[in-house]
Amino acid sequence: MTAIETYDDRVVRLFLFASAVWGIIGMLVGMYLAAELAWPFWNLDVPFLAFSKLRPDHTFGVIFAFGGSALIGTCFYVVQRTGHTRLALPRLAEFTFWGWQLICVLAMVTMPLGMTQSKEYAEPEWFVDILIAVVWVSFGAVFFATLARRRIRHIYVANWYYSAFIIAVGLLHIINNIAIPVSMTKSYPIYSGAVDAMVQWWYGHNAVAFFLTAGFLGMMYYFVPRQAQQPLWSYRFSIVNFWALISTYMWAGSHHLMYTALPDWVQSVGMAFSLVLLMPSLGSAANGLFTFNGSWHRLKEDPAAKFMVLALVFYAAATFEGSLMAVKTVNSLSHYTDWTIAHVHSGSLGWVAMITIGSLYAMAPRALGRPAMYSRKGMELHFWLHLTGTLFYVIAMWTAGVIEGTMWRATNPDGALTHSFLDSLIAIKPLYMVRWFGGVLIWLGMWVMAWNLWYTAADARKPIISPIPVPIPDPEPRQTPAPLPVQG
Amino acid sequence: MNPIWGPVAGGFIIAMMLVFIGIWVWAWLPRHQRAFNALASLPMEDDDAAAIALDDKP
Ligand code: HEM
Numbered sequence: 237m238t239a240i241e242t243y244d245d246r247v248v249r250l251f252l253f254a255s256a257v258w259g260i261i262g263m264l265v266g267m268y269l270a271a272e273l274a275w276p277f278w279n280l281d282v283p284f285l286a287f288s289k290l291r292p293d294h295t296f297g298v299i300f301a302f303g304g305s306a307l308i309g310t311c312f313y314v315v316q317r318t319g320h321t322r323l324a325l326p327r328l329a330e331f332t333f334w335g336w337q338l339i340c341v342l343a344m345v346t347m348p349l350g351m352t353q354s355k356e357y358a359e360p361e362w363f364v365d366i367l368i369a370v371v372w373v374s375f376g377a378v379f380f381a382t383l384a385r386r387r388i389r390h391i392y393v394a395n396w397y398y399s400a401f402i403i404a405v406g407l408l409h410i411i412n413n414i415a416i417p418v419s420m421t422k423s424y425p426i427y428s429g430a431v432d433a434m435v436q437w438w439y440g441h442n443a444v445a446f447f448l449t450a451g452f453l454g455m456m457y458y459f460v461p462r463q464a465q466q467p468l469w470s471y472r473f474s475i476v477n478f479w480a481l482i483s484t485y486m487w488a489g490s491h492h493l494m495y496t497a498l499p500d501w502v503q504s505v506g507m508a509f510s511l512v513l514l515m516p517s518l519g520s521a522a523n524g525l526f527t528f529n530g531s532w533h534r535l536k537e538d539p540a541a542k543f544m545v546l547a548l549v550f551y552a553a554a555t556f557e558g559s560l561m562a563v564k565t566v567n568s569l570s571h572y573t574d575w576t577i578a579h580v581h582s583g584s585l586g587w588v589a590m591i592t593i594g595s596l597y598a599m600a601p602r603a604l605g606r607p608a609m610y611s612r613k614g615m616e617l618h619f620w621l622h623l624t625g626t627l628f629y630v631i632a633m634w635t636a637g638v639i640e641g642t643m644w645r646a647t648n649p650d651g652a653l654t655h656s657f658l659d660s661l662i663a664i665k666p667l668y669m670v671r672w673f674g675g676v677l678i679w680l681g682m683w684v685m686a687w688n689l690w691y692t693a694a695d696a697r698k699p700i701i702s703p704i705p706v707p708i709p710d711p712e713p714r715q716t717p718a719p720l721p722v723q724g
Numbered sequence: 725m726n727p728i729w730g731p732v733a734g735g736f737i738i739a740m741m742l743v744f745i746g747i748w749v750w751a752w753l754p755r756h757q758r759a760f761n762a763l764a765s766l767p768m769e770d771d772d773a774a775a776i777a778l779d780d781k782p
């Protein structure tokens with residue numbers, strides 16, 4: 237055989253780079269918001285710097301721009317390796333990249349100017365939403381076309397998670413954003429009242445479930461065994477967890493609407509399904525952690541593996557906490573407080589960001605044609621900055637949440653509230669400062685990663701990368717289906 | 725609510741439990757073991773594991 241097929245990592249590299257840049261931007265905005273909450277004068281009387289205008293830029297920037305770029309990039313990387321095939325539809329893949337970046341820029345510019353649907357995590361107006369739908373479908377087309385031309389009969393579990401992520405996010409996005417435009421920059425959703433709230437939190441919760449969980453589990457199921465240099469602890473268990481996860485998550489959304497106008501039984505359904513979720517959540521965390529059995533020593537040498545192990549620990553912690561918060565009595569204390577913010581960031585800084593960073597460190601040298609990352613000391617420094625920052629952040633916000641919750645519910649014997657709202661704000665102000673400081677450490681860590689990637693990408697910038705050949709087995713006699721011709 | 729929903733919900737729950745158990749059984753069937761073992765090792769292919777970073781001492 238003379239022809240050689242190689243993996244197509246061009247778009248992977250672009251997404252890798254974009255993810256690092258958006259990480260810095262999105263977390264800079266988070267840091268700024270944290271500063272505004274601690275020292276309100278930071279809104280500087282500039283309208284688009286007001287907390288409410290800037291907040292969606294943080295959530296969109298970290299979830300969709302940083303997380304989304306990392307997810308699509310690793311997805312294109314993983315589906316090639318686990319299918320022994322080259323990326324299908326390379327032009328469409330390139331379109332996915334530029335389309336996604338355009339969406340992120342458009343959203344991040346229009347939202348602070350006040351063009352918003354006021355739906356959390358779905359703020360961008362209708363013209364951005366249509367673009368998202370188009371790009372998302374093209375992403376799906378590239379992924380499934382690549383999957384269809386795989387040379388391995390079985391579909392590796394990571395691809396199941398990526399598939400669920402692609403299909404569910406497309407569905408959620410379209411249904412939640414059905415709206416009637418009344419001008420170029422304004423539209424109204426077709427839902428109203430309690431129905432609107434339910435659709436919004438069905439979307440909001442499943443954005444957590446399928447974007448921040450299923451997608452990143454896809455990443456985890458590939459990069460953890462790879463970095464541990466051990467086979468996945470239990471492949472069979474991963475299948476059970478997959479089906480349990482995707483069939484349960486869809487029904488848990490109403491736990492965001494406890495004690496609201498939603499029918500009581502709908503709230504109880506959300507609570508019950510949230511408790512069932514303990515099984516697949518802890519199951520996947522255990523599967524990942526046990527995969528490190530026998531190679532714990534790698535943690536000493538390999539900061540990428542450290543990121544992954546900590547990510548799994550935070551994943552277990554955040555999901556356990558989430559199921560707890562879905563219990564109505566607990567939610568009556570935690571809702572509206574910074575406890576929710578602590579939960580969000582133990583999930584997002586602990587789980588999402590750490591598994592992403594670990595996977596980027598694992599993937600970058602391979603995708604950039606280098607034997608290894610440029611600096612291990614840099615990775616090590618990043619790890620400690622990120623971990624300390626995250627701990628500062630979540631411990632401060634847990635404490636703040638419990639202080640707020642208990643102060644708000646305290647009453648005098650005559651039934652009057654013991655504390656004014658202002659009292660509770662003054663009480664937690666120092667904790668807001670601690671959270672800001674944690675954010676600074678995390679943000680500095682992102683710069684260390686960007687610096688490290690820049691030097692690792694030396695060859696890519698020249699461009700002198702030699703592409704990696706696809707391992708193609710010799711065809712067997714009368715093989716069905718017929719072996720794929722070599723491409724590229 | 726119409727009382728018919730009680731048995732419907734009950735039937736559905738039992739059906740889902742059976743599906744859940746069915747997936748466990750399917751996943752543990754011995755005939756899948758070889759393929760699953762091969763799949764579990766698939767990610768390890770993609771590595772030149774030795775080096776973690778260029779500033780490491782050889
Ligand atoms: C089994 C898993 C989980 C369950 C049952 C769960 C449950 C909950 C509950 C009950 C709330 C509070 C709702 C409220 O009082 O307003 C919440 C909020 C939230 N959780 Fe989770 N959680 C889980 C995992 C995660 C993970 C892994 C992440 C992410 C990375 C995450 C991200 C969020 C976000 C972003 C919110 C805030 C939503 C908002 O109000 O804007 N959750 N979750």
Ligand code: HEM
Pocket residue numbers: 263264266267269270273291294295298299303576577580581584585588589671672674675676678679
């Ligand atoms: C430098 C790191 C970060 C800092 C300083 C930071 C700070 C903040 C602040 C101040 C808020 C507003 C809280 C409030 O409304 O009271 C917030 C909300 C939020 N952040 Fe971050 N953040 C960081 C990283 C991240 C990352 C990496 C993610 C996701 C991958 C994330 C996801 C979110 C989400 C989903 C919310 C909305 C929570 C809710 O509505 O309940 N953050 N963040």
